Amino acid sequence: MIARVPLRDEVYRQVLDRIHRGDLPAGARLRDAELASQLGVSRTPVREALLRLAREGVLDSSMGRGFRVRSLDASELEEVGAILGALESLALRLSAEPPPDRLDRLAELDRRLEQTRGDAVVCLDIEDEWHRTLLEGCPNRRLLELIASLRQVPRRYLAAFMRDAGRLSLSTLPHTKIAHALRDGGRDSAAAVFEQQWRRGLAELGAWTAGRTPDPKS
Amino acid sequence: MIARVPLRDEVYRQVLDRIHRGDLPAGARLRDAELASQLGVSRTPVREALLRLAREGVLDSSMGRGFRVRSLDASELEEVGAILGALESLALRLSAEPPPDRLDRLAELDRRLEQTRGDAVVCLDIEDEWHRTLLEGCPNRRLLELIASLRQVPRRYLAAFMRDAGRLSLSTLPHTKIAHALRDGGRDSAAAVFEQQWRRGLAELGAWTAGRTPDPKS
DNA sequence: ATTCAACGTACTGTATACGAAATTCAGAAT
DNA sequence: ATTCTGAATTTCGTATACAGTACGTTGAAT
Numbered sequence: 001m002i003a004r005v006p007l008r009d010e011v012y013r014q015v016l017d018r019i020h021r022g023d024l025p026a027g028a029r030l031r032d033a034e035l036a037s038q039l040g041v042s043r044t045p046v047r048e049a050l051l052r053l054a055r056e057g058v059l060d061s062s063m064g065r066g067f068r069v070r071s072l073d074a075s076e077l078e079e080v081g082a083i084l085g086a087l088e089s090l091a092l093r094l095s096a097e098p099p100p101d102r103l104d105r106l107a108e109l110d111r112r113l114e115q116t117r118g119d120a121v122v123c124l125d126i127e128d129e130w131h132r133t134l135l136e137g138c139p140n141r142r143l144l145e146l147i148a149s150l151r152q153v154p155r156r157y158l159a160a161f162m163r164d165a166g167r168l169s170l171s172t173l174p175h176t177k178i179a180h181a182l183r184d185g186g187r188d189s190a191a192a193v194f195e196q197q198w199r200r201g202l203a204e205l206g207a208w209t210a211g212r213t214p215d216p217k218s
Numbered sequence: 219m220i221a222r223v224p225l226r227d228e229v230y231r232q233v234l235d236r237i238h239r240g241d242l243p244a245g246a247r248l249r250d251a252e253l254a255s256q257l258g259v260s261r262t263p264v265r266e267a268l269l270r271l272a273r274e275g276v277l278d279s280s281m282g283r284g285f286r287v288r289s290l291d292a293s294e295l296e297e298v299g300a301i302l303g304a305l306e307s308l309a310l311r312l313s314a315e316p317p318p319d320r321l322d323r324l325a326e327l328d329r330r331l332e333q334t335r336g337d338a339v340v341c342l343d344i345e346d347e348w349h350r351t352l353l354e355g356c357p358n359r360r361l362l363e364l365i366a367s368l369r370q371v372p373r374r375y376l377a378a379f380m381r382d383a384g385r386l387s388l389s390t391l392p393h394t395k396i397a398h399a400l401r402d403g404g405r406d407s408a409a410a411v412f413e414q415q416w417r418r419g420l421a422e423l424g425a426w427t428a429g430r431t432p433d434p435k436s
Numbered sequence: 437a438t439t440c441a442a443c444g445t446a447c448t449g450t451a452t453a454c455g456a457a458a459t460t461c462a463g464a465a466t
Numbered sequence: 467a468t469t470c471t472g473a474a475t476t477t478c479g480t481a482t483a484c485a486g487t488a489c490g491t492t493g494a495a496t
Binding site (some may be wrong): 043 | 479481490
């Protein structure tokens with residue numbers, strides 16, 4: 001039984017990918033007909049994907065005015081960051097005791113992350129997978145889904161930051177701190193360290209965002 | 219300048235309303251063409267609304283098989299309940315110190331709630347407004363939006379419970395406990411009481427859900 | 437030169453049309 | 467009676483068509 005996938009899901013991923021790659025910078029306008037012809041599908045699935053992205057906060061949409069990539073806004077990052085900190089910490093506390101192989105896999109991902117230089121998208125993909133792996137012991141599927149959806153937001157900021165600053169790698173220090181806390185102190189301890197590290201990274205990214213030049217109109 | 223509202227938003231509210239009223243019980247199938255003709259619009263905005271509801275977890279949708287109202291499932295309630303507990307508590311802690319008139323408005327809502335007998339929908343509307351009022355001091359708009367969206371889920375369970383049990387009113391005891399904690403001990407104290415009361419109510423509702431008969435197919 | 441208005445273009449939001457997959461119901465075989 | 471099969475029908479997912487609105491552009495008036 002092959003799982004057929006709706007076109008809207010594929011379009012969703014394609015558009016998100018373009019945003020992550022920076023092909024669609026903040027403020028860029030998205031014309032559904034144009035995207036449709038580029039992707040070789042009709043406007044219908046494109047609009048469904050864009051509506052979803054708008055509801056997830058990646059795009060702005062005002063009636064009759066179509067869609068555009070939401071501009072980078074320090075307060076948005078702060079708001080979503082606060083939510084994510086609480087939710088990921090919660091997921092960690094709800095998790096089952098992690099089997100040793102998961103710690104190994106986390107370490108392996110960090111090794112890959114350190115070796116990756118020059119491709120921000122790959123870095124961020126690994127970073128995402130690290131988080132997924134960290135939380136995969138959480139039985140609350142709904143929570144994990146919500147976290148994955150919300151993580152799109154800081155990811156976009158981080159991608160822009162890396163492009164702008166020319167920093168093409170990602171520090172693994174917070175990861176190792178969290179992993180050590182998880183190994184030594186258990187999940188609650190790891191959750192506390194997570195929140196602390198998360199807040200620190202968020203503040204750094206927020207400071208950069210606040211000092212950014214406003215969007216190009218395009 | 220009147221704000222024109224997309225049809226999909228109106229359809230969204232209509233469908234949600236029918237679900238809340240019990241016109242569309244758990245497991246009921248939603249045929250987009252049928253809804254479209256009933257509401258006097260085309261299938262397009264109807265499908266946009268249904269896709270949104272599916273993403274929010276109110277509906278199930280599998281490829282080629284359309285939409286149906288998600289069945290009541292104790293584990294879903296538990297999962298969303300855990301998320302909501304954390305988020306509402308967070309919103310409370312992030313809130314500004316509440317002005318005295320807000321406490322008055324909360325008390326007034328409770329008075330209305332106690333006087334309302336016989337209409338579950340009205341009860342739940344007041345309950346929703348009570349929560350909105352409690353958290354309206356929270357500056358994190360994004361958080362409030364997320365909470366409002368997630369609250370659809372327990373609301374549906376509560377509506378089904380009230381219909382089933384013939385309980386046509388809602389206890390205001392948890393509200394007063396939280397309000398008192400807020401007045402006496404501040405937001406952090408209120409957040410703690412909130413989590414405790416929330417967990418209690420959730421367990422009660424979950425117990426009822428677990429003992430429910432499975433859905434009618436319809 | 438600048439500003440305002442009227443027009444034209446283009447894009448959005450909504451409606452309708454079409455092809456394919458899935459459910460249903462009839463009828464035959466066990 | 468029950469189960470399997472297969473055609474008919476429904477309904478979904480996608481494509482296309484249409485109408486109304488926002489925006490740009492041009493031209494005229496100050």
